[in-house]
Amino acid sequence: MTDQWEKECWVCDGTEPKAFSHKCEKHDVCIRCGIKRADVEGVPWGTRKGFICNKCQEEKWAERIAAFTEKDFKENDFEYRSDLKCPYCGHEWQPYDVNESTEDVTCPHCNSYMDVDVEWTADFCIRKAKSDKNKEE
Numbered sequence: 001m002t003d004q005w006e007k008e009c010w011v012c013d014g015t016e017p018k019a020f021s022h023k024c025e026k027h028d029v030c031i032r033c034g035i036k037r038a039d040v041e042g043v044p045w046g047t048r049k050g051f052i053c054n055k056c057q058e059e060k061w062a063e064r065i066a067a068f069t070e071k072d073f074k075e076n077d078f079e080y081r082s083d084l085k086c087p088y089c090g091h092e093w094q095p096y097d098v099n100e101s102t103e104d105v106t107c108p109h110c111n112s113y114m115d116v117d118v119e120w121t122a123d124f125c126i127r128k129a130k131s132d133k134n135k136e137e
């Protein structure tokens with residue numbers, strides 16, 4: 001870390017974080033457990049306020065799944081929806097990349113995999129017949 005980076009730390013400066021704003025080494029820690037970036041195994045998850053280490057992220061996912069209990073789970077909640085609903089954590093979201101039945105769709109809230117069946121409903125547009133069949137005896 002150089003002095004340049006130290007100067008750009010938004011925590012030290014007391015400013016609001018912007019996209020890709022820097023933090024000094026002292027402040028660039030997991031927003032949940034405070035582990036230093038250098039001590040994180042693998043690539044941590046970025047958030048607007050800083051990164052979150054993989055261990056904390058997994059704990060967060062597990063908490064969300066644990067919070068969605070069996071009594072919250074209603075089977076007909078998961079049928080014929082216009083959006084997706086995670087059967088593990090109950091999160092609802094609009095999928096932009098699921099247009100046909102897909103396995104292993106990932107929940108953005110708890111990172112669980114689910115299978116999605118897409119059922120297209122038909123819309124009918126009716127006009128008078130072009131053929132002469134109506135005039136036939």
Ligand SMILES: [Zn+2]
Nearest residue numbers: 009012024027
């Ligand atoms: Zn700082």
Ligand SMILES: [Zn+2]
Nearest residue numbers: 030033053056
């Ligand atoms: Zn952490």
Ligand SMILES: [Zn+2]
Nearest residue numbers: 086089107110
């Ligand atoms: Zn979920």
